[in-house]
Amino acid sequence: EIVLTQSPGTLSLSPGERATLSCRASQSVSSSYLAWYQQKPGQAPRLLIYGASSRATGIPDRFSGSGSGTDFTLTISRLEPEDFAVYFCQQYVSSPLTFGPGTKVDIK
């Protein structure tokens, strides 16, 4: 089973700042198989990024993904008030699909 580790656990930032979230895999993950999700309190997760760097339908371009191998990054270029949430990475190179533990982005 591929284990995903996310850092930091919590990121405290102000609106307008840049957020950089990390996802590290226990073994190499093809970039095609790495996705990111956003979850706000009381809501279902929402797909942000698939294939490590492709934005899902309707996702603003302030969200971007990058990385390869075992290290992946989600960047939010300028935080908007609605971006304060928890972010999860996910892989599916092989079953079982696994998620990282999440990074909470909260207001400083």
Place this chain on the structure above:
Amino acid sequence: EVQLVQSGAEVKKPGESLRISCKDSGYRFTSYWISWVRQMPGKGLEWMGRIDLSDSYTNYSPSFQGHVTISADKSISTAYLQWSSLKASDTAMYYCARWREDIVALDVWGQGTTVTVSS
């Protein structure tokens, strides 16, 4: 437009059985996979397994194999997650989501079903 609508919150006692549902209200239900994801209170996301709606083939996470059953009824565009004997540790939010093989991601999610198991 795909929309997954899940059944309502459940409160059960340990040892009871339960089946929750996930209905597709807007797409060709038979042409993709549905996954189930658990989220325990205050915790992260755990993939439980998935079902291919074209032929009902299922694929479970080892962590959930034997503890739950995933099934579907194509005729009413509905997928199910079932327990035969609930435990207090099954208390959680359960989400269904559409798995897209082409993008290797869960692109549409249901609103979630809260299951509370307490004596």
